[in-house]
Amino acid sequence: MSKKRMRKFWIFGIFGLVGVIFWFTSISLAKNDLAPDIISPTWINSEPLKMEELRGKVVMVEFWTFGCWNCRNIEPYVKAWHQKYAKDGLVVIAVHSPEFSHEKEVARVKDYVEDNNIFYAVPIDNEFRNWRRYHNRYWPTVYVIDKKGTIQYTRIGEGAYEQTEKTIQRLLFEPA
Helix, strand or coil, X not given: CCHHHHHHHHHHHHHHHHHHHHHHHHHCCCCCCECCXXXXXXXXXXXXXXXXXXXXXXXXXXXXXXXXXXXXXXXXXXXXXXXXXXHHCEEEEEEECCCCHHHHCHHHHHHHHHHCCCCCEEEECCCCHHHHHCCCCCCCEEEEECCCCEEEEEEECCCCHHHHHHHHHHHHCCCC
């Protein structure tokens, strides 16, 4: 291949890659997007919750699965935030979206929730309806939603615990 042709190949390749990255990021839910309702026929620890009914509260939506080590690593933080801030208006919804077939068994999820003292809402998302509604792609992912129902913060994976907690605190103590 000639140098000129090789240069065109690389230029078009770079523009193509930038286009793909732009397309993927443009379809993801972003800050200030209205948070979709969580839809599930099966909820553990709660009746179904609707975002409209949660206006005036700060909502954390976490996508997780019980077999994911990264999910297990953030679990103590999510539980601590729930315990510390529920009285101030934080609602945690931990959407269980299974990675493997054995994680689809509701009885196993219930056992995990009970054995690990998880007391917040856990809707089952075996069909990945909520995963798609949030344009989610990773376990774990945390969305923090303000009192008006808009996404104000997204964290993919482990870490940034202090930043996540500061976001929760800020949103809890902002006027509705």
